[in-house]
Every structure is written in C-alpha cells, then in structure tokens.
Amino acid sequence: MRKLPGGVAAIGGGVWLTFSALAHGWNMPLGVTALSRDIHGLHMTIFWICVVIGVVVFGVMFYSLFRYRRSKGAQASLFHENTKVEVIWTTVPLLILIGMALPATATLKQMYDAKDADLDVMVTGQQWRWHYEYLGEDVAFTSNLATPRDQIDGAAAKGENYLLEVDEPLVLPVGRKVRFLLTSDDVVHSWWVPDLAVKQDAIPGFVNENWVRIETPGTYRGQCTELCGRNHGFMPVVVEAMEPDAFDSWLAERQQAAAREASGVDREWAMDELMSRGQQVYESICASCHQVDGSGNPPVFPALANNPALMAERDRHIATVINGVAGKPMPAFSSSLSPVEIAAVITYERNAWGNDTGDSVQPSEIQARLE
Amino acid sequence: MAPKLPPRLPPQHPLEQAGEAAGPAGHAEAGYHHGPKGLLRWLLTTNHKEIGTLYLIFSLSMFFIGGIFALVVRAELFQPGLQLVQPEFFNQMTTMHGLIMVFGAVMPGFVGLANWMIPLQIGAPDMALPRLNNFSFWLLPVAFTLLLSTLLMPGGGPNFGWTFYAPLSTTYSPPSTTFFILSLHMAGISSILGAINIIATILNLRAPGMRMMDMPLFVWTWLITAFLLIAVMPVLAGVITMMLLDINFGTSFFNAAGGGDPVMFQHIFWFFGHPEVYIMILPAFGIVSAIIPTFARKRLFGYASMVYATSSIAILSFLVWAHHMFAVGLPLVAELFFMYTTMLIAVPTGVKVFNWIATLFQGSISFETPMLFALAFVVLFSIGGFSGLMLAIAPADFQYHDTYFVVAHFHYVLVPGAVFAIMAAVYYWLPKWTGHYPNERLGRWHFWTSVVGVNLTFFPMHFSGLAGMPRRIPDYALQFADFNMASSIGALLFGTSQLLFVWMIIKCVRGGEKAPAKAWDGAEDLEWTVPSPAPLHTFETPPRFQHQEH
C-alpha cells in the first residue's frame, strides 16, 4: 500500500522535474538551421507520444494497484486471455510508429543530401584536436583547446566557456551551404555541434559527408563525442558563423597569411627563430601526447627528452614526423603541418629539455624531402 | 513432507503429488551430501543448487567491484575540473565498470538464477550436464581475476570503453589488451557452455507431461536467451581474435593504414552487442512474469503472446545492430532499414508491458518486497523503453548519440531493469533457497533507497545529454554541473543502499521467519512443491505434470 503514495509521488516528481528542466533550456537546442529545427520537432513529437502512452499505461497500472488491493479484500478474477484486446494493443502502437516513421524518413533524406555545396571543409580528427582545411582555398589550420591547464586543475577560476573554447575556431559563412568531409588521422572521433544538429564520426580510412546551412551569425560550441583516448573530454569544436562578406574578407586574409608562410620555405631561418616557432608548434600539437617537458607517456608515447637513441638519428627523427609510424599512434604530419612548422618543431625537439644537439633543420630541407 | 500452509486461495496445483510419493524418508536422504567437504566441495560440486549459489555470490561480488568503479567515476564528475583521478585512470574506470557489470554481474546473475530455478521449475533432478556446469562457473573467477589484474599492469588496464572500438583498442591500446582479450574469451566460453547446458536441460529434462507451452516464462525466456548466447558469443570471440591478431601478429583487420576497416569492427561488435542487450533483459521478463501473477493472485495474462513476443524480440535483435552506428556514415537505405526495424521492437516489448498490467487488473494485489521490485521494474524499464524509442528515430539520434541521454537510456534498462529483476528474483526465491522469509522491513528500506537512488542518478542524465554533454568525459563544461552533482549524490545513495541488500541476505541465510514449501500463497510453479529450503537433491523421481488449460 505504501507503494501507492510513494509510486505516485515518484512519478509525479519525475514528470515535474522533466517539464521544469525542459522549460529551463535543458533540452535539445532548437538550433540555427532548418534541419536542426526539423530534428528538434521530431524529438518533441516522439517525446510527447511517449508521455501520452506513459500516462495511459501507468495510469491503468496505478489504478489497478490501488483499486485491487488485497488488503481491501479484492478478489482476483479468472480471466487471462482476450484476443480482441491483444490485437488492439499490437496494432495501435504499430500505427503510431508508422505515423512517426514518415516524417523521420523525410528529414533523414534531407540530411543525406549534401549535393551542390558552396564551400567544402575537410575536418580531420587528431588525438586530440581538430584540423580544418578549406578545400581549394589554400587555407588550413588546427584548432586546439584553449582552456588553460590551471582552470582544469582548479588552480584558477573556471571561465565562462570552460572546455568549450579553442585557439582558432572554424569560421563559416551564414546562408551558404557548407559541406563537411570528415576523416581521422588516428582513432575514431566524432564532430558535433548541437546547434547545427551535425554529428558525424571521423574515421581513419573513411571520408564521411555532412552539411549545414547556418541561418544566424554567432558562436556555436560542441565537443568530440566518440571516445578517442586520454583527452577525449578536451577536444572542443567551436564554429563562428559570420555574414558572407565578413567571411570572404576573413578568407582572403588567411590566404595571404598562407602565402607568406609558403614563401618562408625558401629562406634560411636563424636558430632562435626556429626554436620559438618550434616551441609554439610543439606545445599546441605534440605536447598532448609527448608532454610539455618531453617526458612522453611510455609505453605508448615515447619520451623525447633523455632519448639519446633518437637524438643520434637526425634522419629518422625527420622521417618519423613527416611519415608517422605505421601501426603506432604517431601520425604523419606531412599534410597537416607546413614545411616551416615541421622544420621548426624538429629543431625545437632536438634542442629543448637538455637535448642540446645543436642541430637545426631548415624548412627548405623538409620541402625537399616532401617532394 | 510438504508442510500444509493455510491456503488463502484455493490452490490450483497443476501437479499430482507423485514426486512427493517418496515420503519423508526420501527427502531425508535427498538432503544428504556425499563427496568432498570444505573448499574442495565447492570447487568440485556438480550440484545445480550449489553451482547456482556460486554464480550468485560471484555476481554479487562483481556487482560491488563494478559499483566501486562507478563511484570513482561519479566522484570525479561530482564537480567540473579534475580533482581525484587523471583522464587515463578515469577511462579505465568507465571501461572496467562496463565490462564487469555486463559480463561479471548481470550475465552470471541470471545464469545463477537459471541454475537454481530451471531444474526446479521443470521438475528435473539437476542440469543436464553437471560437470560442464562446474567448468562453466569456475572459468569466471579466473577470467575476472585476470581482467582485474590488468589495472596493475604497466600502461594500465583497458581504457577504450566497454565497446572497445578499434583502432583505439588495437593500435592505440595499452599492452594489457592481450590479457583483456584472453579474459573475455574465457568469459565467452563460460557463457556458451552455460547456454548449451540450459538448452539441453530444458529440452530433455522436463517433467513427464510438461509441454513446451506449459513451461514457466522464466524457463521460456532463458531458453531463448540461451539460443541468443550461442549465436552471438562466437561473434564476440571472432572480433576479439581479430584484435589479437592486429595487436600481436601484424594483421590489419581494423587498421586503415594497412587496408583494414575500423567500421567493420563496429558492425561485428554490434552484431554481438545488440542481442547481448536482450540476453541481459529477456530472463528479467521471465522473472517479472513469475512474480506479478504470484502477488496479483491471478494467472499471467496472455501467456502465449508472452512467448511469441519474447521470440519476436529475439529474432528482431539480429536485425537492428546498426542503430548504434547511425553517425558512422551508413548509406541512407541502411539508416532507414535499421530505423524501421528498431522502431518495430517497441511492438512486442509493448505487448509484454500491457500483459503485465492486464495481469494486475482485477487481481488481488499485495506488496511484498519481490512485488515492489517487479512493479518498479515495469515502470522504470518502460521509461528506458521510451528513451529507446526516441533513440530509434535516426535523425534525432544524431543529436542523442554518444551523449548522456544514451547513458540514461541504457542504465534505465539495465539497472532498474535487469538488476532490479535479479533483486526481485532473490527476494522471491530466498525462502526456497534458505527456508526463511527475507526480512520485510529491511527489504522495504532496501527497495525505497534503491528506487530513489537509481532515479536520482540516472534521470538527470537525460537532461545533461540533451543539453549537450558527451559520454565518457572526465570533465565537463559548467552548464552541466548541477545535474552531474545530482547524479553523483544519487549514485552514492544507490551504492550504499546495496549494503542493506547484503545484510538482508546474510540475515535470511542465518534465520528468520520459517517459510513453508509454498512460500507465497499465489505462487503456482513446480519449485513451490518441494520443501523450503530445497534439499540438495530434488525431483529424483520426476513429478507428473498435469496440463492446465490455457
């Protein structure tokens, strides 16, 4: 009997919690694309279907529990079959499901229609960052978590966008159809921005497709959603959507910067120039596995400091960064880093943390090896 | 020998008391144990009741170990920021929690119940293959000691999630992964042998006169589960063997750089994994289908449709695996196919829930602890079913997939689903096992703290998931803080309240109100015709089962 008030209170509490939470924005976001709104609509439709079925079914259940209590002298009746009822409660749910499947099918078809895009962006997952390449535009960059370590460790107050902020967001135009081509350099990742209703796995050896047409300028945040190793929780996605004009001038600016970077390949770089650039690259790309102090994380990620074997083999060191190591977590950086960056980071690794080999590696040498 | 209890309802025994013809002398002998004593007795036992007890104790220990891992996870997630553990260890905890709970707690729990109850429910003297039974059990402690020991190995234990997606679990895995594979192989062999034994027992050892459509539903659901196990455990064995080859022998099944296919891993895994989900829930359906009629004092509504619904669920379970992969880039037709088949599962599942409620309707209902757990199962499992239906809608699944919404969904089906059903079964059959009723007061405390704890833990996860929190992350953005704190408090409550469960079991084994053979006045099946506690050997002379008109 205590079941009754308790159970009813529990269900009542659950219903109350559900609606107040949904009302306070703890729900799937409506998002900023036509498709995200469709998906939100499907979500709310199926939610309400479940609520109605739940109210009816649990209603009958709790009525029976209350009405037919043995303590109130209820006598059990003998029926245990009724073909008519059984047919009804098999077919009615079936019809509801068909009613739900129709709009879901229509939405899914649209989600799969990535044709006629205005802009193609290659999204590459890497442990643990995203690399973006605007195909045919000569613009590419890596996007890293920007939250300082102090905030994670509790040594500093956490900022507003804690864990959802990056050094370089993906910039996209509103109003244009953008096609994403997703892949991975290492393990399976998944690129997700709730407001864009785009979640697509980035899988090594595969190129997946998805697309978006953003309607409202703004900053939209998401995260990697497929467990991808140690820093899976520290691999945010930030999209900045801007008006097409602003986007075009942003793109032109990035193209000029890329051209300047390319011209750097031909000149001789001084040691301290290489070291400071190398440190920058190392800390944003390599440190997530090999650690800021080069101590690595053996046995999976070898140490670079105190590694005389590697320091003795300059050639192998260069080859490893360019080509990666087959069958091991070390990816090939030939496509995601520029020759300048590769030269600088190798120089840095060979001279930091007491390695002091005195070697410098020039961008031109890397360029030659890449060709 | 069967003590007469004051019948509150006219007993409608389907049984002629032929099995009891041996009389008191027969039972005195039946209780006699011959063979080795002490530890060796348990190591060598071939008795289904003793092996059942071993399975249940093993399952309970694993439930606590897996629970401690979950509490480590929840403690780290109590607040944003990294406080207690580093991400490497966090990932090992989520992985081990899943592996231990699925393969160590839930599956052996149901096998333990099967061992104890299937022979008693079909009037068989023991399992068909008693020595195999012993071997199946003793593989498990070895397998799980090995699995747990990987936590102490260099590089740590498995850290790639219980779904161990390649290449994270191959190229990028810690060196202990080979031991993980070996332990999973052993657990798999144990399950396959156990399943063979259960099928052989059910098909061959039923009491004379008991037709398939006379079997209690716990027997039916286990028969179907056993076929599922035989069908999919070898698939699991196949996929982990391919991992073994990739890791140690230079093959490239899942290594894209060598021409391999990481998506194929997921297809094979989920071809095992989805039926596995039903392996963990079908026996629960059987348990609830026994308990609800007992405490409603009314025959189960729609017995035949229950059998058909269970079979349809089992068959459909082979056709839905890719609903776990809606975001991997399947072609449109595949997405549609798997969306439709998955939605279809709601139909037979709904039939089951409707049947239970129709059984309650116009019953004569009382609320002993087993019934409380069974009723909570119906409500909370249904909530898990609703979120499952939502997840089936492929376009929306792109938003739900791999978030806490999914974590909420499968924990609702597994904890107040499978685990509550096991607890209901324990409360229901303890009088038969120990000869004493479980302490009702303790049972109620255990029940209410568990119900509150479970909902406080998992209900908020629906919202953190919808608001955008991915699963398997050790730290999270600030907007998820409140609901995570609630989940962590709930987990602590649920975890500690299980100590009441242990206390209740210990008390019940040691003493308590004496239970007659038919411990619950509304209970109908054959197990209630043998004395309580059930002597070591029962039904040495098969009972004659009389068919009851359906």
Ligand SMILES: [Cu+2]
């Ligand atoms: Cu990830």
Ligand SMILES: [Cu+2]
């Ligand atoms: Cu599934």
